[in-house]
Amino acid sequence: MAFLNFRKLSLWLFILMGIAAPSFAQNDGPSDSFATDSIPDILVAADSIPNKAKKKKxxxxxxxxxxxxxxxxxxxxxxxxxxxxxxxxxxxxxxxxxxxxxxxxxxxxxxxxxxxxxxxxxxxxxxxxxxxxxxxxxxxxxxxxxxxxxxxxxxxxxxxxxxxxxxxxxxxxxxxxESEITYFDNERTKVKEVKPLVNKQLNGTYCLFNEKGWTLIQGKYIDGIKVGIWVEYFTEKNKRRKETQYPASPYKDEQFEPYVLTEWDNEGNLIVQNGKAVPVTKTGGKDPSGKKQAQRPPNSNRNRKQ
Structure with missing residues (x-):
């Protein structure tokens, strides 16, 4: 009896193997479904690998x-x-x-x-x-x-x-x-001139410097036209030489004629004020209060030697 039961069990195992064999055979060779079924396991493994290309926070x-x-x-x-x-x-x-x-x-x-x-x-x-x-x-x-x-x-x-x-x-x-910037040196540490360009047209603050870094000319453009007050400085003394008044806007007064608003001589004495010549007095070009009229440039931190 035991022998017969063993034979029956063996027979059943053989039948089961025969039924299962075709299903394995269908997966022989390339199979999209088989490969897809294995993807989750691969992804889990990849998650544990450090991503060297990940950007630093x-x-x-x-x-x-x-x-x-x-x-x-x-x-x-x-x-x-x-x-x-x-x-x-x-x-x-x-x-x-x-x-x-x-x-x-x-x-x-x-x-x-x-x-x-x-x-x-x-x-x-x-x-x-x-x-x-x-x-x-x-x-x-x-x-x-x-x-x-x-x-x-x-x-x-x-x-x-x-x-x-x-x-x-x-x-x-x-x-x-877009500005055009020129330099005195090849290392580009000493700026010579700045032409502010926006959409290929002069817009913004124009600057011209000497090799010491002191301003020689400074003023603003709007759509290629000078506006506001343009300032010129003495080359060596780093002091204002002349202020020229241009229109506040290039569109408000097209007939506006620029004029010298303020000017100083080599000694720092005021010779033009509010567009008019200052008469020579015993004070030597100073105002009645005795204060000298020469002014420092707006960027006082440029006064030091470079």
Missing amino acids: RKKNVFYGIKTRKGFTKMGRGKQVTIETFHLLKTYKEPNPYVGEYYVFDARKRKVLKVTSINQKELLNYRILHGPYKKTVGGEVVESGVFYVGTKHARWERYGKNNILIDKVKFYKGWPK
């Missing part, structure tokens, strides 16, 4: 490799509330002395300011802007961009009502990105 409040801290200002109420969010350098770093326009946060006034120079006294209250900036009015963005050590950098945008883009300009560390 950017450190919080670090921009262009420089540490900052976040700040904001809030003015007004309701629909007219104005909020500015920005980042400040944790450690002071001097902006590019050639640019001439710097953006800072005045800790005393609690305002974001655009200034033409930064001296030692102002450092007590000024904090250099560096990193993303955004300004909103009534919850709508009106301006956004990036600062690089106190100067405009990357893409800047301005918006009107209903979030309509009205202006965009790309900057590179203070100058329009």
Whole structure:
């Protein structure tokens, strides 16, 4: 009986193997379903392998490799509330002395300011802007961009009502990105001339320097036309020589004739004021208060020798 039961069991095993054999045979050779069924196991194994190509997570409040801290200002109420969010350098770093326009946060006034120079006294209250900036009015963005050590950098945008883009300009560390910049040296450390170009047209602050880094000529263009006050400096003395008045806008007064607004002689005496010659007096060209009329250039931090 035991022998018969063994034979029956063997027979049943043989039949079962015969039935299962065709199903294995169908998978001989290439098979999409078989390969697909094995994918989950492969993926699980791959997850445990470190991904060397994975990007490093950017450190919080670090921009262009420089540490900052976040700040904001809030003015007004309701629909007219104005909020500015920005980042400040944790450690002071001097902006590019050639640019001439710097953006800072005045800790005393609690305002974001655009200034033409930064001296030692102002450092007590000024904090250099560096990193993303955004300004909103009534919850709508009106301006956004990036600062690089106190100067405009990357893409800047301005918006009107209903979030309509009205202006965009790309900057590179203070100058329009398209600007033509020439240098005195091959290492490009001493700037000679900056022609601010936006869409291949002069727009922005034009500057001409001498080899010491002192300004010789500075003024602004709008759509290729000189506007505002253009300033010329003495080559060696680093003092203002002449201020020429151009129209405030190239479109308001097309008949406007530029004129010399203010001028000084080699001794720093005022010889033209408000477009009129200053009469020679016993004070030697000084005003009645006795104060000398010669002025320093706007960027006082350029006065040092390089």
